[in-house]
Amino acid sequence: MVGASATAALAAVPSAAGAQPARTGEPVLAKVAFTMNGQRRELELDTRTSLLDAAREHLHLTGSKKGCDHGQCGACTMIVDGRRINACLTLAIMHQGAEITTIEGLGQPDSLHPMQAAFVKHDGYQCGYCTPGQICSGVAMLDEIKAGIPSHVTADLTAPVAVTEAEIRERMSGNICRCGAYSNIVEAMTEVAGRRA
Amino acid sequence: MPMKFDTPAGQNPIDQLKVVGRPTDRIDGKYKTTGTAPYAYERHDVAPNPAYGYVLGAGIAKGRVRAIHVEEARRAPGFLTVVTTLDTPRLERGKMNAAYLFGGDEIQHYHQAIAVVVAETFEQARAAAYLIKVDYAPEAGRFDLAAEAKVAQPVPGDSGEGSGGDGVERVGDFEAAFAQAPITLDQTYTTADESHAMMEPHATIAAWEGDRVTLWTSNQMIAWGHGSMAKILGIPKENVRLDSPYVGGGFGGKLFVRADAVLAALAARAAGRPVKVALTRPLIANNTTHRPATIQRVRIGATPDGRITAIAHESTSGNLPDGDPETAVNQTKLLYAGANRLTAMKLAHLDLPEGNAMRAPGEAPGLMVLEVAMDEMAEKLGLDPVEFRIRNDTQVDPNKPGRRFSHRDLVGCLRLGAERFGWAKRNPKPGQVRDGQWLVGHGMAAAFRNNLVVKSGARVRLGRDGVVTVETDMTDIGTGSYTIIAQTAAEMMGVPLERVVARLGDSRFPVSAGSGGQFGGNSSTAGVYAACVRLREAVAQRLGFNANDAQFVDGQVRSGNRTVPLAQAASDGELVAEDAIEFGKLSQEQQQSTFGAHFVEVGVDADTAEVRVRRMLAVCAAGRILNPKSARSQVIGGMTMGTGAALMEELAVDTKRGFFVNHDLAGYEVPVHADIPHQEVIFLDEADPMSSPMKAKGVGELGICGVGAAVANAVYNATGIRVRDYPITLDKLLDRMPEAA
Numbered sequence: 001m002v003g004a005s006a007t008a009a010l011a012a013v014p015s016a017a018g019a020q021p022a023r024t025g026e027p028v029l030a031k032v033a034f035t036m037n038g039q040r041r042e043l044e045l046d047t048r049t050s051l052l053d054a055a056r057e058h059l060h061l062t063g064s065k066k067g068c069d070h071g072q073c074g075a076c077t078m079i080v081d082g083r084r085i086n087a088c089l090t091l092a093i094m095h096q097g098a099e100i101t102t103i104e105g106l107g108q109p110d111s112l113h114p115m116q117a118a119f120v121k122h123d124g125y126q127c128g129y130c131t132p133g134q135i136c137s138g139v140a141m142l143d144e145i146k147a148g149i150p151s152h153v154t155a156d157l158t159a160p161v162a163v164t165e166a167e168i169r170e171r172m173s174g175n176i177c178r179c180g181a182y183s184n185i186v187e188a189m190t191e192v193a194g195r196r197a
Numbered sequence: 198m199p200m201k202f203d204t205p206a207g208q209n210p211i212d213q214l215k216v217v218g219r220p221t222d223r224i225d226g227k228y229k230t231t232g233t234a235p236y237a238y239e240r241h242d243v244a245p246n247p248a249y250g251y252v253l254g255a256g257i258a259k260g261r262v263r264a265i266h267v268e269e270a271r272r273a274p275g276f277l278t279v280v281t282t283l284d285t286p287r288l289e290r291g292k293m294n295a296a297y298l299f300g301g302d303e304i305q306h307y308h309q310a311i312a313v314v315v316a317e318t319f320e321q322a323r324a325a326a327y328l329i330k331v332d333y334a335p336e337a338g339r340f341d342l343a344a345e346a347k348v349a350q351p352v353p354g355d356s357g358e359g360s361g362g363d364g365v366e367r368v369g370d371f372e373a374a375f376a377q378a379p380i381t382l383d384q385t386y387t388t389a390d391e392s393h394a395m396m397e398p399h400a401t402i403a404a405w406e407g408d409r410v411t412l413w414t415s416n417q418m419i420a421w422g423h424g425s426m427a428k429i430l431g432i433p434k435e436n437v438r439l440d441s442p443y444v445g446g447g448f449g450g451k452l453f454v455r456a457d458a459v460l461a462a463l464a465a466r467a468a469g470r471p472v473k474v475a476l477t478r479p480l481i482a483n484n485t486t487h488r489p490a491t492i493q494r495v496r497i498g499a500t501p502d503g504r505i506t507a508i509a510h511e512s513t514s515g516n517l518p519d520g521d522p523e524t525a526v527n528q529t530k531l532l533y534a535g536a537n538r539l540t541a542m543k544l545a546h547l548d549l550p551e552g553n554a555m556r557a558p559g560e561a562p563g564l565m566v567l568e569v570a571m572d573e574m575a576e577k578l579g580l581d582p583v584e585f586r587i588r589n590d591t592q593v594d595p596n597k598p599g600r601r602f603s604h605r606d607l608v609g610c611l612r613l614g615a616e617r618f619g620w621a622k623r624n625p626k627p628g629q630v631r632d633g634q635w636l637v638g639h640g641m642a643a644a645f646r647n648n649l650v651v652k653s654g655a656r657v658r659l660g661r662d663g664v665v666t667v668e669t670d671m672t673d674i675g676t677g678s679y680t681i682i683a684q685t686a687a688e689m690m691g692v693p694l695e696r697v698v699a700r701l702g703d704s705r706f707p708v709s710a711g712s713g714g715q716f717g718g719n720s721s722t723a724g725v726y727a728a729c730v731r732l733r734e735a736v737a738q739r740l741g742f743n744a745n746d747a748q749f750v751d752g753q754v755r756s757g758n759r760t761v762p763l764a765q766a767a768s769d770g771e772l773v774a775e776d777a778i779e780f781g782k783l784s785q786e787q788q789q790s791t792f793g794a795h796f797v798e799v800g801v802d803a804d805t806a807e808v809r810v811r812r813m814l815a816v817c818a819a820g821r822i823l824n825p826k827s828a829r830s831q832v833i834g835g836m837t838m839g840t841g842a843a844l845m846e847e848l849a850v851d852t853k854r855g856f857f858v859n860h861d862l863a864g865y866e867v868p869v870h871a872d873i874p875h876q877e878v879i880f881l882d883e884a885d886p887m888s889s890p891m892k893a894k895g896v897g898e899l900g901i902c903g904v905g906a907a908v909a910n911a912v913y914n915a916t917g918i919r920v921r922d923y924p925i926t927l928d929k930l931l932d933r934m935p936e937a938a
């Protein structure tokens with residue numbers, strides 16, 4: 001994986017800086033291909049394009065939100081190769097060959113993912129802008145607990161990690177909800193975790 | 198003729214409570230949770246192939262722009278156009294704003310918009326914008342509230358959201374009564390500048406067709422924004438359309454059109470194609486508005502048995518020359534009894550960004566202080582703080598004793614809250630309760646906020662398929678408007694919720710109250726009620742019924758022994774009715790307010806002084822609750838934001854260079870998951886016929902009112918340390934913490 005993306009990036013540089021030298025600041029384009037929500041996507045992008053903007057502006061998948069563009073709010077959270085990341089803090093071309101899930105890939109209005117349904121039931125949102133990030137983050141977060149990855153509040157690093165409200169709150173603290181739906185979000189996630197167990 | 202609401206509401210179809218009053222899931226929930234709800238910057242569906250605008254903010258706080266050098270930017274790849282403040286005469290201001298948004302060479306505040314660069318892509322627009330060089334002629338400014346407060350003068354002020362008054366208001370003789378009072382308190386407190394920090398940045402896509410412009414934007418008050426944009430662009434209102442079906446949070450920060458809307462419109466005109474503009478996160482704190490910092494002094498005099506005889510609340514805040522004061526003393530005019538009263542607001546001239554409404558303007562910082570002062574006074578009196586408040590309850594406006602509250606059950610909130618929270622088990626002596634590493638404390642405070650009613654209109658359609666469609670320019674900023682509006686129409690027309698479609702936020706729809714000042718929910722549903730009354734009349738007429746005795750139940754219209762399906766009324770074509778509700782003098786004759794009580798448990802780390810909120814309970818009395826699920830969310834959201842104000846939120850002012858330093862979400866800390874425990878909310882079962890046919894009141898801001906003081910009082914109870922400069926960050930506790938046992 002690492003090799004593939006490095007090759008793609010290297011291949012792009014000579015073509016842009018080749019026989020005809022670019023004007024200062026001329027965008028360097030690079031091709032990238034990844035799978036998003038089960039669909040293979042091939043893009044030729046300005047190398048400065050974040051993964052978030054690739055989805056929102058190029059693929060018109062606007063479910064992932066841009067709240068800060070600085071990795072401070074979590075509204076852009078996507079699940080990339082099984083792990084949640086801030087899609088605004090990573091360049092699209094770094095994800096050659098990746099398997100990416102965005103909120104659109106979890107469920108649709110007529111076929112909600114259990115986490116999406118739990119958010120509706122527990123009113124785990126208000127304005128809705130942080131919601132896709134909370135949900136993607138929450139789905140991946142429960143997988144992290146299941147995989148035994150400890151957090152700051154995990155007391156025993158050798159025992160299986162329990163799904164407690166404290167664990168959820170700690171692990172979800174990278175996803176800001178300014179409307180203040182936290183209490184309901186934790187209820188939704190606790191319910192989904194219980195159903196899984 | 199709009200429906201006039203000037204007599205108390207009698208029995209009406211809403212009282213059936215088959216749909217209204219139920220904790221229904223939000224009807225927009227499936228769109229929000231799947232990322233399919235379209236926000237302003239995402240309208241690929243209606244504004245294809247837009248160019249990207251990137252806004253440049255001023256690098257000085259005050260002065261003039263001498264020159265803007267755009268030559269390098271013009272040569273940048275993908276560059277399409279640039280509009281600078283020097284190319285543009287100073288534009289009119291938007292409604293209720295003190296700062297100019299764009300145009301001319303004068304800089305009023307840091308990060309004021311001075312240019313928008315348009316390019317083919319976002320990356321190119323950003324890169325080109327950074328190539329612009331600006332020459333400034335900076336001037337000295339005033340940025341330090343504490344320094345300027347010394348020369349601040351009393352001014353009248355109105356938040357426009359239910360709190361306001363004269364610069365100085367007096368009842369009786371405060372000074373004499375305070376001098377004679379056996380027990381007195383005289384303390385000064387400060388609250389910080391705060392940022393709305395809503396999750397969706399201000400964003401707009403603008404597209405011109407000839408001399409008409411459409412703005413897909415993120416705005417709480419469509420009619421205000423509509424009028425403001427016409428004024429700013431110098432074109433007739435008919436030529437402007439605003440559309441905000443989804444608003445990613447506002448809290449007052451999107452009451453007004455901001456630079457994104459203005460610059461998108463100018464840039465789209467210059468580029469000759471649609472342009473999308475979002476304010477970058479680091480621009481928002483200084484470019485837009487904020488809740489102003491305050492310095493507040495409270496004096497309370499009481500008899501030994503805890504009757505208030507004298508109460509004074511004075512507040513000083515700062516703003517730009519045409520700005521308003523923070524109306525932090527308003528609640529003190531109405532919350533507690535007392536024969537001798539003084540309230541005063543002073544305004545200092547500051548050259549910081551514009552101070553304006555943020556969730557519960559006035560009451561949020563005002564109660565933060567008043568309710569800590571009440572806690573201090575209760576302690577001086579040796580009285581339980583719940584009992585002290587109950588003893589000073591009033592059923593009349595203390596300024597005009599002939600004027601009653603329409604309904605006031607503050608005492609009920611206090612009593613029920615105390616019981617449910619287990620208040621009786623609290624140790625009144627501070628610093629006594631220990632749970633492992635934690636010093637544990639309990640605090641409480643009263644919540645108060647006025648209920649405003651605002652004219653609101655709607656259009657209702659009955660389709661051939663029997664589907665009822667509501668159209669109003671009301672916005673849903675997370676408040677649940679879609680759902681309560683649909684619930685209202687369903688109840689009125691006797692159809693299930695699934696047979697109602699709500700369409701919101703478009704300036705082509707009838708003008709509503711909009712979202713602000715916790716007036717939106719009650720007022721806008723009352724407007725839908727009025728339109729539905731008209732539609733019922735039209736249906737009855739079409740079906741040959743008498744509108745007065747026709748019943749609308751289960752998708753049918755009944756009168757006597759005749760029953761006809763509702764849809765039959767539209768069999769020859771859609772029926773459309775439009776109306777508005779207009780509120781008469783009832784709201785002046787009696788004081789309409791909402792009440793609550795907050796109870797909080799905190800733990801303070803004995804070694805680090807880190808504060809953790811462990812339990813929160815609010816009891817609210819706010820008329821009929823239209824949807825207990827979404828209303829509860831409004832309250833817990835307020836409790837969360839109020840916890841932020843108490844413990845962490847502070848725009849740090851650089852008093853030399855004149856700007857808010859921590860202008861992003863890493864530097865400006867807001868509560869995160871780990872900061873907020875499970876929150877409990879109880880609504881008293883009420884219906885207030887003086888308020889509207891819905892018998893509801895506002896609840897969207899009640900939750901933030903007083904909660905910060907409850908947190909602060911709990912910190913005091915835990916540690917014995919009384920912090921009076923908010924937020925209570927651990928540096929203010931650390932050197933005074935009790936010796937570890």
